Amino acid sequence: MSKFNYKKVIPRYRCIAIAMTFIAVTVVGRTLYIMTAKHDYWMQVADRVKKDSVKVKPARGNILSCKGQFLASSLPEFKVYMDFKALKDANNDSLWDAKIDSIAEGLHHIFPEKSSAAFKNHLAEGRTKLSRHWAIWPKRIDYNTFTEIKVLPIFNLSPYKSGFHYEEYNARKRSYGSLAGRTIGAMYGAKDTARFGLELSYDSILRGKNGIVHRRKVRNKFLNITDTPPVDGADIITTIDVDxxxxxxxxxxxxxxxxxxxxxxxxxxxxxxxxxxxxxxxxxxxxxxxxxxxxxxxxxxxxxxxxxxxxxxxxxxxxxxxxxxxxxxxxxxxxxxxxxxxxxxxxxxxxxxxxxxxxxxxxxxxxxxxxxxxxxxxxxxxxxxxxxxxxxxxxxxxxxxxxxxxxxxxxxxxxxxxxxxxxxxxxxxxxxxxxxxxxxxxxxxxxxxxxxxxxxxxxxxxxxxxxxxxxxxxxxxxxxxxxxxxxxxxxxxxxxxxxxxxxxxxxxxxxxxxxxxxxxxxxxxxxxGSAGYKAGxxxxxxxxxxxxxxxxxxxxxxxxxxxxxxxxxxxxxxxxxxxxxxxxxxxxxLKVNIEDAKDASSILIPDVLNGNLTAAYNVLNTLGIKTNTNWSGSYLNGNPIWGKAQNKNNKTIALIKEPSYSKKVIPDVLGMGARDAVYAIESRGVKTIIDGRGKVVKQSLPAGHYIKKNEKCYLILK
The missing domain is CATH 3.40.710.10 (DD-peptidase/beta-lactamase superfamily)
Structure with missing residues (x-):
């Protein structure tokens, strides 16, 4: 005898079948409803979460002089916007209300020509309209200004929480202003197209090729997925010599x-x-x-x-x-x-x-x-x-x-x-x-x-x-x-x-x-023209x-x-x-040979002042002038070595190290330049006042004078 109880099982199957049928009918009905009555709404939602075949502009190539100087180059410029619908969806309305005064004041500081009250009213109008693309400032701005706006309250949040977003453009800048302007050419800024000059003649080379991306919302974040990467424009080297x-x-x-x-x-x-x-x-x-x-x-x-x-x-x-x-x-x-x-x-x-x-x-x-x-x-x-x-x-x-x-x-x-x-x-x-x-x-x-x-x-x-x-x-x-x-x-x-x-x-x-x-x-x-040569x-x-x-x-x-x-x-x-x-x-x-400047009266050995011998040694060594020294040391490493210089027969310079003075007494700075003399005295805590130019010929506090608090030393230079 079969253990299968039809009287108990069949009614259960019927209930399940009826339930599944009901669910299926509901799904189909809901689908038809979405496809018809809600068609426009969901198409708008789709537009917000994806974009297909979006062109990505490449970086425009540079125009350079024959010596490699930039005559025309591309710099980024921006237009900034607010998406107030995204702000509302992120439940940040209360934060906006709390920070709007700070935002308006910050914008006024960046753009002084418009008051903070005007900015506040302008942003309030965009919020009332729940605009998704409300221009914060009507013109393009440079990168530095853009970074200032990005750090303002609300704007410093992610685009999905703040609604702050921007459009980036390639702005054409000429490094030397109007120099050779008609030859180099110019661009229509809004259209990003060349107007005249080499910009227009070599536009296809400078422009590069557009890339293509599509935009998708993945895990509540929008991602740009590259289909075809943009190819940046090439640079052209002109024959123009800037000088x-x-x-x-x-x-x-x-x-x-x-x-x-x-x-x-x-x-x-x-x-x-x-x-x-x-x-x-x-x-x-x-x-x-x-x-x-x-x-x-x-x-x-x-x-x-x-x-x-x-x-x-x-x-x-x-x-x-x-x-x-x-x-x-x-x-x-x-x-x-x-x-x-x-x-x-x-x-x-x-x-x-x-x-x-x-x-x-x-x-x-x-x-x-x-x-x-x-x-x-x-x-x-x-x-x-x-x-x-x-x-x-x-x-x-x-x-x-x-x-x-x-x-x-x-x-x-x-x-x-x-x-x-x-x-x-x-x-x-x-x-x-x-x-x-x-x-x-x-x-x-x-x-x-x-x-x-x-x-x-x-x-x-x-x-x-x-x-x-x-x-x-x-x-x-x-x-x-x-x-x-x-x-x-x-x-x-x-x-x-x-x-x-x-x-x-x-x-x-x-x-x-x-x-x-x-x-x-x-x-x-x-x-x-038709008036000829005698038209007045x-x-x-x-x-x-x-x-x-x-x-x-x-x-x-x-x-x-x-x-x-x-x-x-x-x-x-x-x-x-x-x-x-x-x-x-x-x-x-013109290139002049230094040998051509020499004559019988030429002074071939420079006058070297007393003071920092390490600095003097470095200069003389670079000029190829022989020096006799009674010390050793490096200009780049170690402390300055102080002393005096003596010219020997216009052929060599003797750099003679002298005993250093105690930090408690005034050093001898006679014969030094202003830089060394001031350093030598003020490093000991004494304020110096100089008069004249050249080398020190007189110092008010003599060498060996014991330093007292708040003393001043007057230096006369000639």
Whole structure:
């Protein structure tokens, strides 16, 4: 007979089954309720405990000078917030009420422009709204300010207990302020995007790559879990030399203030490499201060004026149509040309008369240069323009700066009837002296740099290499644009003429007594667009382009100044800036041998005062001067050894140790310097009062005097 009792067991199973069914129905019902009626609520909760695919910004790379100095670097900035909902959930409302006055007072101390009462009201408003992201301060703050806020009451708790949280940004800072500002560039702070300059041109290298994290709440704590780590940006090493840049900026601004100029441009280029060592773009602002607003050096398309004459004469020499022995008649400084008058700058003084070809550049004769070019190219202006383009002055230099524009040099064009449709007979003579063309300063400088480099034209270089974690990952070596812009013989001839422009011509103010300078002055009237040259009041472009030292050129430089009204002189104004820049650069490089400073009257052995012999020994030993001592000891270890010094035949110094005085008596400090004398006396508890400078010649308390309480010792120094 079965021992299984159906009557007792089956009812129990039924109860369990009914109970489980009821639980299952309840769970399903609750699930449906959460999925429908409570859907929005729980989605909000989910947003608070997790975030997917959150971008993490990398650290932006630095921009450095050629010597490794920081020109632009990233520093952290913060915006701080309060999550009042988290504060309430942590049951810290009562703590907030107790500390709000301290918090408001602390914030007022950090931000004095806002009162503690205003802070208290502002925070109370955020708490009333239970804001989860209430800005404590509306602007970004630096790291030091951020650390001050973090130690305030409540804010010093964990984010889950206090609700205090923050957003971190990479703020771009320029270590040297506005120095080379238009070239280095800047960032839109709020958008964290580059605006202009090298910051924009090399943005993809500097920026790096974003990382991705997701946020999860684990054991009541929020954790950021990295999916893809960010890749920090690389650093770029520029060609800018901070010392030369600072020198050039000061030279330009000083001259602009002196002559009340409107715009000042200066570029310094290294001859052999094309490296841009300095680039200045100063412009007068509404408050009469000069700042960098536009990058005029690479974007200004202006008629260059007389600095273009060098290209015209080089072309004529290279094409073989003239030689340096050629002569040209300039008469009284006025020459009729196709219904217009070509005038020299000194036409009112009677002009220059008959000039040799070099002299047309020495004295910047418009008549001389234009007659030479017109006589040999009037029937074939295309040949002249093609020869000009052969020099590279019209090349697109590929400048890595937004706004950079290549030169515009018009090529004569004939229509189907064989007539010029974009060219008049006056265009050739006026183009030869720097009009009818638009050339940015950097293109003119690149041309002059090629002359200094014996005809080899280098592309202007702004960045040398890209560095990541101390290793070079990309290099930008010097690049040759044109191996030769003219025949070597033509280059040598024009080099000689440019040196003479400074030594005997109108460029004397750009020269130096210490080294030779070569270059060309330029003064041009600036056209006012469609209004032409006679729109009321004349603006001038004053230039000097050249290189130094002439014998072995190391640097080329161009200075361009825009000003209104007379006086206006390329050599007398831009040439002065060029002179100051050149002499400053060469002075920085100057290394003087100490042997050159010695003569028969030189004092080779210094005068050594009595006093601390260990200190004197250390100095003399460092200078390589022999010493005779009657003691032994170390300057770095042990107590000072006191005594006197004797000069023996200007060859050696005898350092003689003397018996030390008791701590109860005044020592002999005659012949000592103020430092040793004061130490020797005040170490014995006596106050010293000194008068004069040099060495001690008199002491009010004599040596051996027994010290009394509160005594003073007067020392006379001469």
């Amino acid at each position: 030369i840049q600072d020198l050039a900026e000061r030279a330009v601004v000083d001259e602009l203030r002196e002559i009340n100029g409107n715009v000042g441009v200066a570029i310094v280029m290294e001859v052999a490499t094309g490296d841009i060592k300095a680039i200045v773009n100063m412009e007068k602002c509404f408050d009469n201060e000069y700042r960098e607003i536009h990058n005029h050096a690479v974007s200004d398309l202006l008629e260059p004026g007389s600095v273009f004459k060098t290209a015209s004469i080089l072309v004529a020499l290279d094409d073989g149509v003239v030689d340096t022995t050629a002569k040209v008649e300039t008469a009284a400084g006025v020459w009729p040309m196709y219904g217009r008058e070509m005038k020299d700058w000194n036409w009112r003084k009677g002009g220059y008369g008959l000039l040799t070809l070099p002299q047309t550049l020495w004295y910047s004769s418009n008549v001389g240069v234009s007659r030479i070019i017109d006589d040999h190219y009037r029937n074939n202006p295309e040949k002249f323009v093609k020869s000009i383009l052969r020099t590279g002055i019209g090349d697109d230099l590929g400048i890595p700066l937004v706004g950079a524009t290549p030169a515009r040099i018009r090529m004569p064009h004939k229509n189907s009837h064989g007539q010029y449709d974009n060219w008049s007979r006056t265009d050739l003579p006026w183009m030869s002296i720097g009009y009818v063309t638009q050339i940015p300063p950097i293109s003119t400088l690149t041309f002059y740099n090629a002359i200094a480099n014996n005809g080899k034209m280098m592309r202007p270089r702004f960045v040398q290499r890209v560095v990541k974690d101390g290793k070079t990952v990309m290099e930008f070596p010097p690049e040759v644009i044109r191996p030769a812009i003219a025949k070597p013989t033509s280059i040598k001839k024009i080099q000689t003429i440019l040196e003479q422009v400074v030594s005997v011509g109108l460029g004397k103010k750009a020269g130096s007594e210490s080294f030779k300078v070569s270059g060309k002055t330029g003064t041009a009237q600036m056209s006012k 009041g004349t603006n001038y472009l004053l230039s000097f382009a050249g290189y130094f030292p002439s014998d072995a050129p190391e640097y080329s430089c161009i200075v361009c100044i825009q000003k209104s009204g007379l006086p206006a002189s390329g050599g007398g104004m831009s040439g002065v800036v060029f002179h100051n820049i050149a002499e400053g650069i060469m002075a920085q490089r």
